[in-house]
Every structure is written in C-alpha cells, then in structure tokens.
Amino acid sequence: MGKEILTGVYFMQGDIACAEGALAAGCKFFGGYPITPASEIAERMAERLPEVGGVYIQMEDELASIAAVVGSSWTGAKSMTATSGPGISLMQENIGYAVATETPCVLINVQRGGPSTGIPSIHLQGDIIQARRGSHGEYKIIALAPASAQEMFDFTIDAFNLAEKYRTPVFVLADAFVGHMREEVIIPEPEKIYRVQRKLRDSGTSGGKFRGFLDEDVAPMPIFGYGFKTHVTGSCHNDFGQRNVIDAEALDYYIKRLNNKISKRAHEIISVSQDMDGKEVALISYGSCYRAAREALNILEDEGMRQVGSFRLITVWPFPRVQIQELARKVKSIIVLENNLGQITPYVEAAAGGQAEVIFLPPRVLGTLHDPHAIVDKVKEVIP
Amino acid sequence: MKLVHPLMKYVRPGAISTATCAGCGDGIMAQAVLRAIDELELNIDDFVFVSGIGCAGWIPSPFFNADTLHTTHGRPIAFASGVKLARPDRKVVVISGDGDLAAIGGNHLIHAARRNIGMTVICANNGIYGMTGGQVAPTTPLGLKTTTTPYGNVERAFDLCALVEAAGASYVARWTTYHARGLTRSVKKALTKRGFSFIEVLSQCPVQYGRRTGVGNAVAMMKGYKENSLSVKKAASLNEEELKNKIIVGELVDKDSPELTEEIEKVRRIHE
Numbered sequence: 288m289g290k291e292i293l294t295g296v297y298f299m300q301g302d303i304a305c306a307e308g309a310l311a312a313g314c315k316f317f318g319g320y321p322i323t324p325a326s327e328i329a330e331r332m333a334e335r336l337p338e339v340g341g342v343y344i345q346m347e348d349e350l351a352s353i354a355a356v357v358g359s360s361w362t363g364a365k366s367m368t369a370t371s372g373p374g375i376s377l378m379q380e381n382i383g384y385a386v387a388t389e390t391p392c393v394l395i396n397v398q399r400g401g402p403s404t405g406i407p408s409i410h411l412q413g414d415i416i417q418a419r420r421g422s423h424g425e426y427k428i429i430a431l432a433p434a435s436a437q438e439m440f441d442f443t444i445d446a447f448n449l450a451e452k453y454r455t456p457v458f459v460l461a462d463a464f465v466g467h468m469r470e471e472v473i474i475p476e477p478e479k480i481y482r483v484q485r486k487l488r489d490s491g492t493s494g495g496k497f498r499g500f501l502d503e504d505v506a507p508m509p510i511f512g513y514g515f516k517t518h519v520t521g522s523c524h525n526d527f528g529q530r531n532v533i534d535a536e537a538l539d540y541y542i543k544r545l546n547n548k549i550s551k552r553a554h555e556i557i558s559v560s561q562d563m564d565g566k567e568v569a570l571i572s573y574g575s576c577y578r579a580a581r582e583a584l585n586i587l588e589d590e591g592m593r594q595v596g597s598f599r600l601i602t603v604w605p606f607p608r609v610q611i612q613e614l615a616r617k618v619k620s621i622i623v624l625e626n627n628l629g630q631i632t633p634y635v636e637a638a639a640g641g642q643a644e645v646i647f648l649p650p651r652v653l654g655t656l657h658d659p660h661a662i663v664d665k666v667k668e669v670i671p
Numbered sequence: 672m673k674l675v676h677p678l679m680k681y682v683r684p685g686a687i688s689t690a691t692c693a694g695c696g697d698g699i700m701a702q703a704v705l706r707a708i709d710e711l712e713l714n715i716d717d718f719v720f721v722s723g724i725g726c727a728g729w730i731p732s733p734f735f736n737a738d739t740l741h742t743t744h745g746r747p748i749a750f751a752s753g754v755k756l757a758r759p760d761r762k763v764v765v766i767s768g769d770g771d772l773a774a775i776g777g778n779h780l781i782h783a784a785r786r787n788i789g790m791t792v793i794c795a796n797n798g799i800y801g802m803t804g805g806q807v808a809p810t811t812p813l814g815l816k817t818t819t820t821p822y823g824n825v826e827r828a829f830d831l832c833a834l835v836e837a838a839g840a841s842y843v844a845r846w847t848t849y850h851a852r853g854l855t856r857s858v859k860k861a862l863t864k865r866g867f868s869f870i871e872v873l874s875q876c877p878v879q880y881g882r883r884t885g886v887g888n889a890v891a892m893m894k895g896y897k898e899n900s901l902s903v904k905k906a907a908s909l910n911e912e913e914l915k916n917k918i919i920v921g922e923l924v925d926k927d928s929p930e931l932t933e934e935i936e937k938v939r940r941i942h943e
Contacts, residue, residue: 289942316757338942342756342935347782351749354742354779358721358753361740362761366753384743493716494736511738512758514716516683518733520741529685530733530741 289338292477299472301439301465302369305395306331307472308443309367311480314393315341316366318355320348320374323407324463325397328369349377353394357381360390361519363487363510365447369395371463372414373404375421382456383422384521386545389500389508391450391485393443395459397466400654409654410462412574415630418458419604425542427549429556430458430604432574436470442601448483449556453548454505460603462626464575464656488515498526501544503551549605558601559610566596568669569614569643571635572624573600576657579650580624583662595666603631608638615639620669622646624657644669678705681715683736690729694881694889696848696874700795701730703851703872704766707858718762721751723776726802727768727795727874745775748783748792755790759932762862763789769796769810773831777809780869784838787866788931793858794831794869797876805879815884831871836924841866843924847873847896850920857922866930873918 292311299307306328309317317332319325329345336343342359346352349370356366370378375396385392400406401413414421418430429449433442442459450457488497488509494516499509506526509517518528523541531537549556563569572580577599587595598614598621600607615621621643623632632647639645648665650657691697708715716738720731724744732741742750747765755763765772772780772794783790799817800806806819809829816823836843842864846854854872861868875881875892886892896918903921906914 316753318753337935337939340939344752344756346749346752347778350746351752351779351782354746354749355753355756358740358750358755359757360753362754362757364757366757380743381746511719511740511754512761515738516716516736517738518683518741519739520732521743522741 288340289335291339292474292480294474294476297472297474298469299436300327300469301436301461301467302327302397303331304436304440304472305369305443305459305461305466306335307474308440309393309447310335310339311440311474312365312444312447313482314365314367314447315339316356316359316364317341317343317368318346318352318359318366319368319370320346320352322371322374324399324466325369325371325395328395328397349374350381353378353381353385356392357385357388357390360392361511365391365451367393367395369397371397371399371407372401372417375414375417379422383424383426385456386422386426386428387521388519389454389506389545390456391454392456393446393450393459394456395443395461398460398462406654408463408467410464410575410626411654412460412462412576412626412630415460415603415627418460425546427546428458428604429453429455429549429602430460431601432460432603433465434575434577435465436468436472439465440472440474444480444482448481451483451485452505453552453556454485454508455549460574462575496527500524500528501526501541503544503547505548553605556602557605557607557610559599559607560601561596561598563596563598563614563617567594567619568666569596569598569618569621570624570662571598571600571621573603573631576624576626579657579659579662582659583666586659586663587666592666592670594670600631606631606634608634611635611638612640615642618643620644620646622648622662622665622669624648624662626650626653678702678709681705681708681736683733686733689734691726692878694875694877695726696797696872696876697727697730697795699848699851700727700766700793700872700874701734703854703858704730704764704793705735706855707862710855711859711862713762713862718764719751719754721747721754721763721765723747723767723771725768725771725800727766728771730766730795731764745771746779747771748776748779751790752783752788755788755932756935759789759936763791764862765790765792767794769794769798769831770800770808773829774809781834781838784835784840784867784869786931787839787841787928789866791861791868791870794871795874796831796871797874797880798828799876799880801876801879805883818883832869832923835869839928840869840924841926841928842868844922845871845873845918846920847900847918848875849893849896849900853920860925866928
C-alpha cells in the first residue's frame with residue numbers, strides 16, 4: 288500500500304497539491320471527466336487512489352461523475368470530483384440532489400474564462416454565484432477560495448472536513464491561476480492533519496424507523512450495506528427519508544431544515560482573515576485576488592500608508608454578512624477586488640448598508656491578476 | 672385466517688399503497704424481481720436498488736424493504752456505478768423506465784454496458800412517457816399518435832436490447848409482462864451473472880398508451896404481447912418481413928467477459 292500522506296516539502300503544482308490534500312483528508316473515491324484546467328487533479332488521483340485502496344473512475348460525462356460520487360458516498364466513502372465551470376454547469380441538478388439527500392462530497396471547480404467554452408487556460412472568478420445558486424430550488428452551500436498551491440492542499444482537506452461534518456457538498460473555488468501555478472507546498476506529518484469523519488448510524492442497529500435526515504444538528508448517515516434499509520430520495524421527504532410530494536407543509540419543513548442545518552452553524556463555518564485594527568480602508572478579496580491585495584498592501588506600507596488593511600474571505604459561502612457589517616461600521620471605504628464584473632460586490636454593498644463606501648475594482652483586463660499599482664492608485668483616490 | 676402475499680416480507684412496512692394506475696405492468700415486474708430474489712434465497716439486505724424518475728422508478732422505491740436510492744431523471748445507472756465501485760460486494764440493481772434509461776439516460780446505459788460493470792438493469796418499456804401524460808418516447812412505434820405526436824410519430828423506435836448488446840453487455844434478455852415466468856427466470860440469471868446484465872420488459876401502460884392510442888385496456892395490451900411475441904429460436908428461422916412488428920422474447924446474450932470492479936481490484940493488488 289502507498290501512503291495517503293506524502294509528508295515533505297515540495298515544489299508542486301496547485302492541482303497536484305489539491306489531489307494530495309484530498310488523499311490526506313482520506314478521500315477514497317474520485318469520479319470525474321477531463322477538463323482544462325482541472326485535469327491534473329484527475330490524473331494524480333488516477334495514479335494515487337489505487338495505491339491507497341481507493342477507486343478512480345473516469346465517467347462518460349460530468350453528470351455521471353457527480354452521480355457516481357454521490358452513489359459512492361452513500362457507501363461511506365469520502366468522495367470527490369474536480370472540474371471547471373462547464374463541468375459544474377452540467378453537474379448542477381445532481382449537486383442539488385446531494386444537498387437534498389445530505390450527501391457529503393467535495394467539488395473542486397478550477398475556474399476558467401466563461402461564459403460557455405470561453406478560454407480554458409485563463410482564470411476568471413466567474414462561477415462564484417453559480418456555486419451559490421446554480422442548482423434549482425432553495426438551498427445553502429459551502430465554498431472555500433484558495434489563493435496558493437499550499438492552500439489548494441489545505442483547503443481541500445478543510446472542504447472534506449466540512450462536507451463530513453455537515454453532510455453536504457462543499458466547493459473549492461480555485462481558478463486556473465492557483466490550479467496551474469507551482470509553489471512551495473508543505474505536506475505535514477499525518478498526526479498534524481485534522482480529519483473529520485461523518486457521524487454514522489450505529490451498525491449494531493438494523494432496519495426499522497430511523498431519523499437519518501433533516502436534523503438541523505446533522506443526522507447520523509444511514510449508509511448502504513448494513514441492513515439499514517435506507518430510503519434515499521431527492522423528492523421532498525421527512526426525517527425518516529419518507530417521500531411526501533403532496534403537502535406544502537412538508538415542503539416547507541424539508542427546505543427549512545436543510546437550510547437551517549447550514550445557516551444555524553454559519554458562525555462556525557465562516558472563515559475570514561483580516562488585519563483591520565485601526566484601519567480606514569479595507570481591501571476585500573478572495574481566491575487569487577488576495578495575492579494582488581497583499582502585494583498592494585506591501586507597496587502602501589513601503590510608502591508609509593498604513594491606514595489600509597486586508598479583509599479576505601476564505602469561505603465565500605456562507606457569506607460573512609455579519610463580519611462585513613461590523614467592518615463597514617469601522618472603516619470609511621471598502622474596495623472589493625474580484626476577477627469578474629462584480630459577483631460578491633452586491634452582497635458586500637448589502638452588508639455594508641451605506642455605513643461605508645463600497646467600490647468595486649476588477650483587474651484592468653479580466654482574466655489577469657490585478658496590477659497591485661492599480662489597487663494602490665484606487666486607494667489614493669479614496670484617501671487623498 | 673388472514674392471507675398474506677408470500678412476497679410481502681420484502682415490502683417496506685408502511686409503503687403499501689402504490690402510485691401506479693390500475694392495470695399497470697409495474698406490479699408484475701416488481702413481483703418478478705422479488706420472486707427471483709426469493710427463489711434464489713438471496714438476502715435483500717445485500718442489495719442496493721437504484722431508480723430514476725418516471726413510474727417504473729417507483730417499483731423499488733419505496734416499496735422494496737432494502738437500501739434504495741431514488742435519483743434524478745436519467746442518472747440511476749451513474750449513481751449505481753458509484754455504489755458498485757465503492758462496494759463491489761453489493762448486488763446493485765437499477766429498475767427504471769425507457770424514458771429514464773434510454774432517452775435522457777441513454778449515454779449512461781451504453782457506457783455501463785461497455786464497462787461491463789456488475790449490475791443488473793431492468794427497463795420497463797411502455798413505449799411512452801406515462802407519468803407526464805403520454806408524450807412520445809424514443810421507444811414509441813413509428814406512426815403512433817401521442818400527445819406530442821398528434822400527426823403520428825415520425826421517428827423510429829429504439830431497439831434497446833440491440834443497443835446494449837452492441838455496447839458489450841454480458842447478459843441481455845427481452846420479455847413482456849405477459850411472460851412473467853420467463854421474466855423471473857431471466858432476473859434470476861441476471862442477478863447471478865458477473866458483469867452487466869440488461870432486461871427489457873415490454874410493460875403495458877393502459878392509461879397513457881392504451882386509452883389514448885386506442886390500443887385498449889390492460890388485458891387487450893397483454894393479449895397483444897402474447898399474440899405478437901416470438902421466441903428467439905422461432906425468430907431465427909424467419910425473415911425480416913415476417914418479423915415486422917413482432918416482439919422477440921428470451922435470452923439474446925449470455926456470455927462471460929471481464930467485469931469492471933474485478934479489473935479495478937487487480938490494479939489495486941499491484942500496490943499491496
């Protein structure tokens with residue numbers, strides 16, 4: 288048997304680091320379909336999963352990939368897929384199914400330029416809202432945005448832990464920039480890697496009625512193969528998994544329970560990193576844009592302008608509304624850096640509620656990193 | 672004395688009343704599957720039943736008292752593939768309709784057959800979209816008037832067994848609901864077969880097909896199956912003209928070839 292965790296220091300591509308993070312988290316099933324710029328994840332998993340007793344399968348399309356991931360997760364396996372925007376578009380219906388059936392799984396979206404086929408190897412943060420609301424119906428999602436090869440490793444582990452803890456699909460919203468870049472990646476000792484295992488129905492019990500669904504505190508998962516006689520359906524159902532497709536009351540319960548499971552614990556799930564103490568201007572960023580924000584802050588510091596700080600979203604979803612509300616009360620201006628035409632900016636504006644000025648700043652050319660000097664110039668417009 | 676159906680022990684407690692219409696073929700199919708399990712003395716807890724959307728998807732879900740995964744439209748074989756790959760010791764059975772498996776899900780059907788993954792797919796082919804109200808399906812006969820072919824169907828019907836055979840399945844059979852015994856025999860064979868097994872069951876939809884197209888009620892439809900069916904052996908001696916509008920029933924493929932999960936296990940053993 289090969290090692291799940293390749294402890295060491297590497298010069299490693301982001302996509303490869305993602306695959307190694309998945310294996311370190313205990314991933315045992317990968318179902319996917321090749322697509323630039325995510326294919327390297329599939330290639331690495333195809334090589335590594337058989338070494339650790341796992342299964343790699345290249346399915347016939349992305350709809351089948353996510354379906355196989357959900358099917359395998361119901362046997363208890365930690366499961367994942369990796370794709371880019373076009374693949375996520377195809378997966379949407381079954382992502383909703385994973386939410387509805389409370390199936391832990393991880394989806395890596397190495398974002399590329401869109402809409403449509405767009406440009407496969409140029410990065411864009413074009414799928415941020417898609418991750419949140421791409422599937423039909425009313426639901427909540429968890430999404431993390433890495434900014435380096437190291438975070439491709441770290442955040443993939445976090446994604447598995449969140450998926451297992453909350454029995455829900457979790458996105459890693461990478462992009463072609465962090466997916467294809469090569470940097471130092473440190474893979475820690477196995478005992479230093481925190482791994483969460485989903486709660487399971489006790490295998491000593493069998494058959495009969497069991498509340499395996501719709502618990503706001505996350506029901507133990509009655510996985511297949513233990514005589515539980517579990518009934519899993521994407522139709523509206525109750526705590527026991529029994530379908531009900533006639534009552535609006537049942538629908539109301541089903542929706543609210545699934546949504547509350549995430550929103551009640553949002554404070555535990557949401558992760559931001561900020562150095563905003565005593566600052567007047569905030570640079571809000573996530574994913575690869577954070578790198579440009581960091582560099583702009585270095586330049587500003589060199590110039591003696593210390594009234595600007597960084598507020599970074601590590602989890603884009605659930606959205607850190609409360610944290611941004613607090614931020615807006617303390618600062619004069621918020622500059623939102625996104626490599627798109629402003630996908631989270633309306634959320635920032637809503638949270639700020641007029642308490643601070645909110646300015647959206649894309650890179651001059653979409654699909655490129657922000658020029659840090661352009662960020663510095665914008666800051667100087669705000670602070671004359 | 673209270674009479675209890677001998678297969679009732681396999682029915683999920685509380686899931687008694689079905690959603691199917693009077694005269695539907697789903698009940699005959701459900702019995703054939705459960706009777707096969709019973710006669711083989713298999714433990715239903717060793718099964719995972721996977722189904723999609725459409726009337727036939729309700730045959731195992733929620734009625735079979737086992738692990739059941741009722742999935743999205745067209746995708747049950749893809750979900751079932753994940754179950755089988757992660758737990759090759761499970762008996763994985765997909766039961767769904769022709770619209771689900773051959774129209775929206777056609778790609779998964781042929782690729783599962785190509786991979787020869789160890790699962791059984793049982794397709795209820797009623798030649799129509801029953802649940803949504805009698806629209807044309809890829810299995811609807813040429814010329815038939817349906818709710819979406821008011822001038823008659825201009826498309827040819829799919830031969831599902833030929834499709835799955837060409838894709839590489841280990842076992843392929845076709846029956847109708849009239850042939851309950853032959854069907855049960857084939858299900859028993861399919862459940863014990865290594866590799867991908869596929870059974871097409873022509874199944875009457877007396878409401879959306881029989882009534883709307885004038886073919887008649889359930890009894891008339893089953894009589895039609897009886898009168899128009901030929902065994903594989905008999906069919907072999909007839910020419911194309913004589914076989915027109917006939918239903919060839921029986922085993923069409925029964926062969927041995929490498930099964931997917933066993934091949935994956937061989938790859939894994941290299942690393943042990």
